Amino acid sequence: MSQPTVNSRPATWSGTSAPILYKFTSTNYANAGYRMEVEIWDNVAAAKIADAKYYANGSGAVTVDVSAFLRSNMSLDLEADLTSGTVYQDVNWINYYIKYQEVWTASSETQVNDSANPRWAIYGGVQLGNANDFSDYVDPTFNFLTLPDECTAIVNYNFLFGFIVNGANQFLRVKRYANGSLLNTTDSSDFSGVGAWIGRIKETSTADRIDVSIWGPDSTELLLNGDFALGSTYWSNVGTGVSWSTGFGGPASASLDSTTNTTTKNYVQSFTAQSVGDFRFKIKCYTDVLAEHFNLKVSTYTGNTLVEDVLDFDCTWVMADQDANEQDTGIITVSGGFDRIYIKATITTVGLCGANFSLVSVTDEGTDAQLSETKTINILEDCNNIVMLAWRNSLGGWESYPFTYNQEYTWDYGNGKKAKRLTLFAENLTLTQWEAINGLNTTGQQYRNNITEMTTSLNRTSSKVGQSVYVLNSDGSKTGVVVINQTNVTQTKQQQHSAVVTIEYPETFLQ
């Protein structure tokens, strides 16, 4: 008896629209009553989501497809509050692993926990001609889960797009342009975790183009003089601040007596001259009393000459005890060469007291670089009959398109309900936009959403299996609609294409 050989596992990210396979070779398969009992676990919720049995073929190969079980634990809904925020974690993905055990009539192998090999799945799929592998959509290739080469948005309306975050300290960079000139660059806060994410832009001013891209630490980390820990010999205490000694809670700490409530520490480290660029530091601090203020100032020097104060940020951490580790990441962008960094840390308590503080670490997190493709969104002027649709595409990401032409308005009275229907028209589409819009036509069955309580957050009365379509309103609200399938035809040699889509709004409640 021996455990089965794992020949292959699913890709790190794969789609539930196609088989998601673990492949094994068993040496026990010839035993009477042989089967492989598999448990599928949600790695985040730490909960088992399914039990399944699989059987070997005549040569001991066992193929375990977990796609259906994963899909049933996802949702295609748009749960983000689109009235604020720029990025939102999506709900159409899962982080999972399996446990497997070979069992047969007379005996069994011990269960193997494969939690050391977590995988991720998204409710979507790549198309034929590809392996079930979303590696093109994660670092380092990092394409957006939004298909058109060129996107179109409207002033004052939300525009949604999707992407996968697969690493730490990554963020969304939004660059606004007008007439080809960069107006400004805005970075989101770091994504709070791995997963599928939704990005939102809403232009309310004069930009006519917005570029979005994902940034994060590149693979080449800036290393200063080796050990970057505060306690290392590479750092020296300089200046007139209170001399912090190694002790409480970390490599360098300070004590306040009952007559003062502020302590300051200066550090300096020398290293080989660095060039211009972004450097990311993570500063971690804790205290044993309530602190109200932590100030960190970072300056670069060449020799003893100040180059620039590159960072001066106040944190309003309220730290009540030593266990409440607080940490934050500061980005310094240096515009000139330097060979020294000074760090001045000042901590102020709520009142006068005896207290201990510790600046635990300053960690070099590397430089930031663009990780993803750049997705360009053209911004059009507002007009009075816009229907801005956002919908899940086949990859599990989000598409958005503003239908600005005339719409046909009817009512449907089928299946015991009354519902408004609009037929939308789109012109001057690129072929990829035309293809993306036809992604609205799906084959899933329509069903009625349960309404257990009437609340303001209800936004649809019907859904289609495998489809998630919303009308995005200018106030940030959204209305769930279903698409009545309609065939569109175009000619590939044409430069411009047109499409027609019919949507059905939530039913009207009547007596």
Added chain:
Amino acid sequence: MRPNVQIWFNDDLLDLYDNTVIAQNFKSFDLFSFSVSFRNYTNSFKVPFTENNDRILGNIRVLSSDDATIYSSNTCRIIQNGVEIVNNGTPIVRASDNGYDIFVLSGLNVFETIGSEKLTELDFTASGTGYNGSSNPIYTATTGRINPVLNYGRFDGADLLEEIYIPSFFYHSLIDSIFDDAGVSKSGSIFSDNKYLNTIIPFARSRYAYTNDFIDKRLVIVEKTSGQSISNANLPTTNITFPSVIYEGSEGWWNNATSDYTPVEADASTGERLCYIQVELTLDITVTGGTVDIIVQNSSFPALATGIGTSTFTATTAANVASALVNTSYNIRATSASGTPSVTVNSGRLTITPINQPQFGSNSHMYYNLLLPDMAKRDFLKDFSVRFGQLFKEKDGVVYCKSIDEIINDKSNAVDWTSKRVKAPDRISYVPSGYAKNNFLTYKSVDFQTPEDFGEASFTITNPGLKDEVTLYNAVSASKTDYTGQIYCAQVPLYDDTESSFMETFKFSPGLRVLLVRDKSSDEPTLTANGGAITGISSYKVAYFHDRNQTYSCKYQDTIDDYYPLLIESLQRFKMVEREYILTEADIQNLDFFLPVFDNDSYYILNKVGPYIPDQPCKVQLLKL
């Protein structure tokens, strides 16, 4: 208005199609066939293959799914427009093609819970009803087990012999246990009815023996195939081991680590007798320096083999020489018989078989549930329904019992549906189905002492549309009641007068019978039992079938007279009316087949309601009173 339909599968809400219609059908407890197969049901409806439904139903349409959800007992609630139409349904997922096919049963779920379980599966352990235990006779019990005066064929009016240990069981205790085990409580006037409380089931099995399941759960077959050397010095303390378990019953009396057979019974005390055990041992043994005896250590077993030298032998104990004592370990050892022997046990096989004949007498622990009639619980409930004229209703974990006549009499609580009626010509049926001009309730006749027509009762219905006769119920046996000495008691022959001692296998099979017990009268004698080993039995109860001196009788004519007079009266001018009513969800939620319905100028008993679809006329079948 959008009908808001919610279907909860356990605690999860199923997604439904736009046009899903749940039509609910409600039935009275099968009023005219005395059947206990009764449930409300919905139409079969489809739910879509959404992620939510897949997850709730365990992805069962994925063939590799090993999820047991839909095969288990699940609960279902159906809420229509905010009103709970079904609150304790059983969802049945029947099939799937382009959606899951589901229907929901509800109403009397207790029968579904009971399934095909038998009375012998009743939980008589301490954690259940606690009836298992000592074999000592209980002469005057009012609940559980009782050992009444009853003539099994050898009673002479003075000594009850060993048959005093043969238990009878109170009918109401079995009903209580059935409901307890099903996880429901009960309510109804019948449960304080004197006749009901004094009804018993005498011993009904053809052998004084537990079921074969008793053996299977405790049987052990083990063997060894490799040698085990035991020096002379170690012989007194070393078990012959049997490392390979060929079969071990579910009670787990075999300890493979120590090669001990240890009877365990959570409710019994250490040292109590559970049953006889029989040991069969085959050994291939090499003995040097003398001879050995092969014994069952720590028991009253005689040696399995004595004076054994090198040999291969098989030894078997008698079936009734030694008992399995609670928490006592039995093992096989070799002891010195002559010389200073050392042994090598080359191979062997050990079979320890429990004997399923209960041991009575002091310090014995009895599994009384295994001595109950070989009868399904639901059949017993059917007998209860017929014998005491009871209909069942279940709500919120309570089974309500009420006789048909109690319902008919409850006109003061009738529900007035006059204003809800859809005015249309009545469809009326005048011939009751399931009945005849002459309707018999009869006992089986299984022994020569009971006259064939004994215990036969009938009622007549004057209706030319009916067939001549039908036997409505014939499931248990009658018993003759006659004087034995000075005691007028029931006769349940297990023996004729030719047997001189208690025998495990009876000459006659008693079959299922139902008797009543009464207190000993002052002029009845003090008795002895077990051949005089037990004396001075001056207080006891006497089992009887029919006794003119007693208030109650087991004759069916009493059943008809006591529990069915108003029903029979209604059947004489039978009118089953089918009408339509506009019922609200609240009407359905409060639907109570235990209350008469009043409409315009008459009272009715509900027989069927449905299919009920909100805001549509609902068909209702009513029996005119």
